[in-house]
Structure formats: structure tokens, C-alpha cells
Amino acid sequence: MTDSSSNSQGDGARARIDVNSPIRVLVAKLGLDGHDRGAKVVARILRDAGMEVVYTGLYKSPNDVVSAAVQEDVDVIGVSLLSGSHLPLFQELGRCLREKKAEHIFVVAGGVIPEHDYAALSDSGVDAIVPQEARSDLIVTTIRNLIAERGRI
Amino acid sequence: MTAFAPSRPARRAAYVPSAELVPDVLSGSVLAVARMISRAESGYAEASEALAEIYRHTGKAHVVGITGVPGAGKSTLVAALIKAFASDGHKVGVVAVDPSSPFSGGAILGDRVRMSDAAQSCQAFVRSMATRGHLGGLARATLQAVDVLDAAGYSPIIIETVGVGQDEVEVVTAAHTIVVLSAPGLGDDIQAIKAGILEIADIHAVSKCDRSDAPATVAALRGMMTLGPGRPGSDWQTPVLPVSSVSGERVSELKDAICRHWDHLRDSGELHDRERSIGRTRIFGTARQLLQDKFKRDVAELDTHVQAVVSRTMDPSVAACLLLGWDNEVLA
DSSP: OOOOOOOOOSOHHHHTSOTTSOOEEEEEOBTTOOOOHHHHHHHHHHHHTTOEEEEOOSSBOHHHHHHHHHHHTOSEEEEEEOSSOHHHHHHHHHHHHHHTTOTTSEEEEEESOOGGGHHHHHHTTOOEEEOTTOOHHHHHHHHHHHHHHHOOO | OOOBOOOOGGGOOOOOOHHHHHHHHHTTOHHHHHHHHHHHHHTOGGGHHHHHHHHTTOSOSOEEEEEESTTSSHHHHHHHHHHHHHHTTOBOEEEEEEOOOTTTSOEEEOHHHHHHHHHHHHTOEEEEEEOTTOOSSSOTTHHHHHHHHHHTTOBSEEEEOOOOOSSOOGGGGTOSEEEEEEOTTSOOHHHHHSSSGGGGOSEEEESOTTSTTHHHHHHHHHHHHHTSOOSTTOOOOOOEEEOBTTTTBTHHHHHHHHHHHHHHHHHHSHHHHHHHHHHHHHHHHHHHHHHHHHHHHSHHHHHHHHHHHHTTSSOHHHHHHHHHTOOGGGGO
16 A cells, blocks of 8 residues: 555554555535546546545535545545635535534645635635645645544544 | 645544444444444454444345446446335445556545435435455455445445456355346357356346347347356346436336345245355455465565575475465375
């Protein structure tokens, strides 16, 4: 396995855990944004970094995405948004995560997101925003760092 | 360049011991079921007692395996079957397997693309699973995931294998009812009489029956059935059913055939034989896996033997026996 991001801290139970199991990421497109080439590129980058990527397809509601993320027990939801409707959609995504008691799942945003919206997105529960001009390794390390900080559950 | 990621120490989640998850699994909590499947999949030693407890609550579900070549339409058919079973009031579980990369260990799990609408509207539990290097069409933890879903009250539980070739028939020792899905236009009647995947079907389905070449595939499969007896030890007549998952055409006939086969297994007593065969295979499979894990843990010892085999001072059989702690007489 190539995924080496897990931490080794923790209690007795965690010490016996196989820390090498791949990070699971759900890559999603929210709302009426029909451009998924970027999402597919990201899925491929994460696959090549040793992660297991569940791809949900286009035109999903935040509720669909959170239900899928819970069943798939992913560590991270990665959302690519190019449509400009990121503020209300991420707000709703955060609300659904709280409602389903799934706040242990991280939310990473990417796509076309102006910097002046970063603070508002952070308030609605987005854990990291990867700018559109980012290189592929930044996406990978951002996710690995989030998981390392939380620990495996 | 950096990502915008303000630190949130409060988000660090606590580890819930597996033993505490068991009651929630049994009462059907989606979060607990999902987490327990992950722990089975990752081989958490801490979860093994909980999984053993869960296993005692299994044996209620009808496990249906769906297999076929890549692109035959397995995921789309599973989505249609979820709807068909749910409309009869069933709580459907699905474990869909896709391959892991042999290079990075990563995977793209795309079966959900086809299933998410059905899963959402029918309260079905759909779990994607990567093979993580396991061959044969399933993942190592597929049957443990089925156990968890079974204990949580899901039935039927549909296993969708990876897209298979001619010989990945592991699902036959994992499920009660095997549906082999063939796509039209992929081969003639000689393909249909070959050994392997086509032999294991309890039900043959031919996908995309709205296409003009589908009747030829149906005819080739039906022709094959008339050439000789079916599965040894069974008087079940394997049907060949054309379906179109997209239009929904004849999906309910397939669902009825799946239910009929389940009734047949129970009425004829064949269910007992299948359960025995599933149990035997699971013990063998786990034993094999435990041995592999043990060998991989003792890397130094393994390396010594690999070196001896490569330099031709020892043959592979003797090396294997020594690793197992057996003496050579076993081979005699």
C-alpha cells in the first residue's frame, strides 16, 4: 500500500489497527454543474495516490451525497464546483452532515471558488479549499494531512 | 501554493470500540453498519470479536450474486433490481466490487454512479468495495460485509462482482443464487458451451434486450442448456431471461425467478448443501489468507527461503513446508 498518512498515536485499540488501509474519498458533483472532467481528473489523481475513490456522478443533491458518503464510510467528501453556487450548496452539505451525525467526514472543496468566499465556506463546514490552479500533489497532501490530524476511526 | 485549511482540533473523532457498535449494527444503524464493514475490510484486529458476534446473527438473508463481463450492465441491472425488490417491501443490501490498481493500490469505485438514485429512493444500503489485490471476482471482505448487512436485517443482499472473464467463479461459493449476466454481441454458440462462468448460473440474464442482436445471445444460451444436464445434484431448470434495465422491461420477471430459486433451494433441501459449500470455502479462504499474512509478517524468514529457491538450493515445495513449520515428510 502506498498510503502512508495514518498516524500512530492513540489508545490501545487503535494501536492494533491496520494503519495501512487506503483512505476512502467520495468525489461528488453538486447541483446543476454538469462539468465533470475536473472531478474525473481528481479521481484519477487520488487513485494513483493509493486512495479508494467512490464517484457518484452528476447532479447530486447535498442530501444524496451525504447519504452515499455515510454508507461508503468515506474519510473525505471532495466536491468540485464550477457553477458559482458553492455557498448555498456547501451550507446545505454541512447541514446534512450534522443531521446524519457524520461530522467526522471531511469536506474538501475545489473548482472555481473566489478567495473572498473562503471564510464563509469554512463557516459552513468546509475543511479545506484547493484552488483551481493547484498541482495534483497539493490535493493529495491536503487530504492526507486532514486524515493524519484526525486519525483513523 | 497552499490549500486553504484552517485547523479544527475539535474535529478529531473518537474511536468507538467495535464491541459498542454491535448493538447498533443489529438494530440497523446505517452509520454502524458502514463503519463495521470498513473495519472488516481493513482487517482491524480489534474488530474480530465483534464480527464473530455479528456472525451469530446471520443466516437470514437471501444472498444473490450477479456476475458477468465488464460492461455487461451489472450495476445498471442491480439498480433496477433494487427498485423491483424494494417495491415488494424488501430492505435491499448491495456490495459492489471494483478492482484495485495493481500499481498504486488505489481504486475508482464507479458502480454507485448507476445505483445512487435507486439507493436513495428505496432506502437500500449500497457499499462499494475495492478488491485490494484479491482475485476471483470478489474482495477479501465481501462476505464479511454481507454478514454485517445480514445481521442488520437486509435481504436480499446482492453481491455484484468485478467484471469477470471466463474463470472468476468465486461468487459461486459466496451466494445462494447466481445470476450470470451476458451482453449481446460478444460471442457465438461455442462461447456459450465453454466451461467456467456460464456453468455456474442459476439464472442466465441477457442484458440490453432492446438491442437487435439480443435474441441471438438468448438463443445461443438456450441452445447450450439443451446439450446436457445442468448443475450436478440439482433439478433446478436454469432459465434464460432477456432484460432491459434501462427501460425496466422484464426486470420483474428476473426478480421473480430469483425468488423462485430461493424457494426451490429451501423446499428441495439444496440450501443446506449450498450453506455447507459456502462455509467450507470461507474456512479455506480465511486459512489461506492467514497463512499469507503470517508469511508476509516474517519477512526475514521468507526472504531466506526466497533466496534459497532462487539460487536453486531448495525447491519451492520444501520452502513452503518449512515456512509452515511442517517437515518434508508431509510431501511424501
